[in-house]
Amino acid sequence: MNAEDPAFRPLFATYAALIVLLALTAAATALPTGWWSTPIGLAVAVAKASLIFVVFMRLRSQSPLVRTFALVGFFFLAIMIALTLADYVTRLVPV
Amino acid sequence: MNTATPPSLPAAYGDERQRDVANHLGMWTFIATEVLFFGGLFLAYVVYRVAYPAAFAAGSHTLNFWRGTLNTAVLLTSSLTMAMGDAYIKRGRRTALRNCVAATASLGVLFLAIKASEYQEMYAKHLVPGLPFDPAASPPLQLFVFLYFAMTGLHAVHMLIGLGLMAWLLRLNQRGRLTAAHHAPVEMFGLYWHFVDCVWVFLYPLLYLIPQR
C-alpha cells in the first residue's frame, strides 16, 4: 500500500484531523465548561461530520445537485426539531 | 444541464458518467432518508433532554466514557480504511481493496464487540429498559437509557448490515467483478459506511458527554 500516492494524502490528513477533534472533545469534558460543553461538543461533531462528508464521501468533487441532495435531509430534520420544540418550550408560558 | 444523449445508444443512459451520477444521486437520496430515520430519535432526545436535564446528566454518567471514546476512534479509523479501499479500486488495485475492506470489517466487528461489552455492563447495573429496572433510578433516567439503547441499537443494526454488505463486496472482488472501470458497489457502500460513521460522530457527544453540573 504505497501511502505517498497523491490521492492518499488528503485521506490521512483528514483522518488525523478527525482524531485530533475527537481528542479535543474528550479532553473538553475535563474542563469546567458547564452549560457550554454541549454546544462545543455538537460543533466539533458537525466539524467531524463535514470532514467525512467532504473528503471521505468526496462531496468536494460532486456536482452542486449532489451536494444539495446531501444537505436536504438535515434541513427537514431541523424543521422537525425546531417546530416540535416550539410546542415543548412554550408549554408553561401562560397565555 | 443534461448532456445530449445520442439517439441511437441502446443503454437506458447516455454515457457511463451519466450512470455514475445517477448512482450518486440515488445513494445520497437514500442517505437523506437515513438522516430523517435517525432524526426521529434525535428529536425524542432533544425534547426529553430539554424536559429532564438532570436525569439525562445522570444517565450519561452511567455510560462508560472511555469505551465510548475508543469506539469513536475505531469507527473513524474504519472510515479511513474504507476511503483508502475506494481510492485503491479506482486504480484497479484489487488486492489492496480486499485488505482495506477486511480492515474496515474487522474494525466494525471490534466496534460491535466494545458495544456489546457496554450493553453487558448496563445489564449488570439493571439499566436495560423492559427488564426489571433499577428502582433507585428516577423514571426519566429510564427514558434516557431507552433512548441510549434505541439510538445505539439502531446504529448497531446498520453496522451489521454494513458487515453483510462488506462480505458481499469481498465475494464480488474475489470473482473479479470489481475493476477500475466498474467499482460502483465499492463507492456506494463507502458512502453508506461513512454515513453510519457520521451518525456515531453525533451520538458520541450527545450520549456520553453530558456534563455533570
Add this chain to the structure above:
Amino acid sequence: MRRFLASWDAVSGWLPAASSMAPRVDRVLRGLLAAGIAVAVVLTVLTLIILVRYRRGSAASRSPSGIATWKIEASWIIGTAIVFLFFFFEGAGVYADMERIPPGLPEITVVGRQWMWDVRYADGRREFNMLHVRLNTPVRVVLSSEDVIHSFFVPAFRLKQDVVPGKIVSTWFNPTRTGTYPFFCAQYCGTAHAQMIGAVVVLSPGDYAAWVRGNPLPRGGTAQERGLGVYRRFGCAECHEDPQGRRAPPLAGLYGSRVTLAGGERVRADEQYLRDAVLLSARSRVAGYALTMPSYDGIMAPSDALDLVAYLKSLAPPPQEAQP
C-alpha cells in the same frame, strides 16, 4: 344512560350556543361559511359560463384577454392571502380567550377513565357522566385521565379539550343558557368509546340551590378532607413535618411557590408538579434533600392522589416567613 338521554331538550334544529364562547366561535364560523359559499358560488358560475361559452365549435372569440398574466396571478395570490390572514387573526383571537382561564374559578375535577367520566366537585360531591352547573357562573374543569387519551367535548359550549394521561389539563366555560347539553369523548379510546357520553345540566340559580340541597354532602366530605385522610394514611407527616426540616421539604404553602429542583431548575409548584411529586416522585426531587421520595405510582390510587393534591393546595403558607 337512557334516563338522561331522554331528558335532553331536543337539540332543536341547529346547535344551541350555550356558553359565553359559543357565539364568538359561531361568528367566526359564519364568517368563514359566508366567504366559502361566496367563493364556491362565484367559481361555479364562472366555470359553467366558460364551459358553455367556450365549448368546442362555439363562435366566441378566443383572442387572449390582454391583461398581463402576472397581474391576474398577483391579484388572486394577494387576495387569497389577505382573506386567509383575516380569518387567521379572527380565529387566533377567540382561541386565545378560550385558552386563557380566568383565575379563581370554582373547580370541577373530571377524570376520564375507560369509558366513563368521574366527576368530582370542590365540595366533595361526586357524580358519573353528569355535570351540574349554575347559570352564568364560569367553572374551571380540571381534566385528567387514568388510562388512555380521552377528549372532553361539549358541542353546545363549542368546547373540546384532550385529556392526556400523566398530565393535568384545565379548561373552562361560562354556561349562558339553562338546559341539558350532551358531552362526548371525542378522542378514540377503545371498545366503548361510543358510549362514553355524559350531559352538562345548566340550572338556574334557584334550581341549582335546590339540587345542592337535594344532594347531601357525601360522607367523605370535601376533597380537602379526603386528602387529609390520604395524607395521614400514607404517613406523609413523618418526613414532611420533621421538626428539623432535614428529611423532606415542608409542605405548608408549597402550592404556588417556586421550587429549586435537584437539577438546578426552578419550577412553580402547580397541580401538575404536586401530582408528579407523588406519582413520579424522583422527577421532581427538591435541591438540598438527599433522601429520594419513594414513588407511589401503583400504590396510591390516582383519585386519592388528586384528593391529596387538593389538600396540599389548601395548606396556607405559615404566617411568619413569606414564600419567595
Add this chain to the structure above:
Amino acid sequence: MTPTEPAERPRATPSYLGGETSAASWLGTLDHKRIALLYLFTITAFFVVGAVAAALMRWQLAVPTADLVTSDTYNRLFTLHGVVMVWFFLIPSIPTVLGNFILPLAIGARDVAFPRLNLASWYIFVSGGLLALYAIVVGGVDTGWTFYTPYSSTYSNGHVMVMAAGIFVAGFSSIATGLNFIVTVHKLRAPGLTWFRLPLFVWAIYATSIIMVLATPVLAITLVLMGLERVLGVGIFDPRIGGDPLLFQHLFWFYSHPAVYIMILPSMGVVSEIITCFSRKRIFGYPVMAVSILSIAGLGFLVWGHHMFVSSQSVYAGVVFSFLSFLVSVPSAIKVFNWIATLHRGSITLSTPLLYVLGFLALFTIGGLTGVFLATLAVDVHLHDTYFVIAHFHYIMVGGGVMAYLGGIHYWWPKISGRMFPEAVAAFAAVTIFVGFNLTFFPQYLLGYLGMPRRYMTYPAEFHTLNVVSTLGAVVLAVGFGLPLLYLTRSFLRGAPAGPNPWGATGLEWQTSSPPPEDNFAQTPVVTGPPYDYPPL
C-alpha cells in the same frame, strides 16, 4: 413542444403487452409499463377491501344504535378502512400506476433510472400488503390508522405489531419509488426538455417523490418506537416514566400531513394535463403552477401541528401551526384559479376525463375551503375529531384524489391499453360518482358541526336523518365506483383500437404508438418548445 413526426416504425416490434405473456414475464418484468399494471391490479384489490369495510360501516351507521357489528368489530373496520385506503391505495395510486407508466414516456426516456429497484418496490409493496392483510385476517387492529399511544402501545389487544410491520415494509416501497422518480426526472429527460418545459404532471410526480422520500422515514421510526414500547412494556411515549404521548403525535403527524400531500399533489398534475388537452390551450400561468406544486410540497412539512390544536399542545405552537396552515392553503387556491383561467377562452370538449376534472375542481374546492375552517383555531376546537373532519378529508382524498386518479386512468387509457373506453357509460359513471359522493359526505359536514364525534359506532338519535342520507349516498357511490371496473376491463380486452394520439394531446407520451413498444420510443424525441403547445384557436 411542436410534436415532431415519429419516423415510420416497422410493425415488427410488438407493444409492451405483445411480447411474451407468461406469468414469469409479468412477475419478472423490468419494464416500467408492466410494473405500472402490476400496481394497478394490486391497489385495485386493496381498494375493494377498503371499500367493503366502508360499506359495512355506513350500513352500521344507518340507524343510531344498530347491532350489525359489535363495537370491537366496528373499531377494527374503521382501522382497516383507514390503513388500507391510506397506505395501500391512495399513497400508491397515481405515483405508482400513472407515474410509473407515464413519467418515463412524458420525459422521453426508455425506462426509470433503476428498473430493478422499481420491480423490487412492487415486491416490497406486496409483502407489506400481505402482512397487513394477515393482521386483518387473524383478528384485525382496533387503534385507528393513527395508532395513538398509549392506546396502541399499552391498551390495545389487536394485532398492532403485524400491522405496523406491514406499513413499515410498505413504507420502503414508497421511499424506493420516490428515489427512483427523483433520479429519473433529474437524469433521463429527453434532449431539449429543460425544467420549465416539463409537463406539470412530471412536476407533480417529482414533488410527490420528494415528500415520499423525506417523510416516510419518520413514519418508519415512529412505528418502530411504538412497537418497542408495545413489546418492552416501557417506552419514550409512556407517561409513567415521564414520556409524553404528544411526542408520538408530533412524530406521526410530521409524516402524515406531508402524506396527505403525497395523495393530492399527483392529482393536481393529472388535472393540469387533462384541462389543457380538452380546452386545447396552454396552462394559464405555467411558472406559478410549477412553483405552487413545489411550495405545497415544501410548506407541507411545516403544518402538522394543526392536527393537535386541542391535544394540550401549547397555545403558542397552535398559533404558529395555524398561521403556517393558512400559508400552505394559498398555493392550492391559486392552482384552482389557474385551472379555471385555463378553461377560459379555450375550445372545450366535455369528454369523460374532463368530467372527472370538473368533479375534482368542485369537490377539491369545497374540501379546501373546509380545510381552512379547520385551520382556524377557534373553529377547530369545536370541529376537531368530529364528522366535519371526516367529510373534509374525504372531499380532498376521494373528491380530489380518486376523481383525478380515475380521470387520469381514463385520459391515458388509450395509451395504456391501446383501446378506447365506452364514452357514454364512462360519462354516466363519472356523474354517478359525483352525485353519490356529495350525498354521502356533505351531510357529514352538518353532523360534524352538530357535534357527532368520529369513530362512533352508535350515536344519539338526533343525528339519525343525516346519517340515513349519508348511507344512501354510499350506495350510489358504490355503484359509481363499480362501473369503471366493469367497462374498463371489457375495454382492455375488446375495446375499439385507439391510435397513438386519440385526444390530439401534446405530451411526449402521445408521440409513440398506443400501447407503446417495449423501449417506448424508436428514437429519443427532441423537445423544442414549451409544454401544451396547442395551435392557436
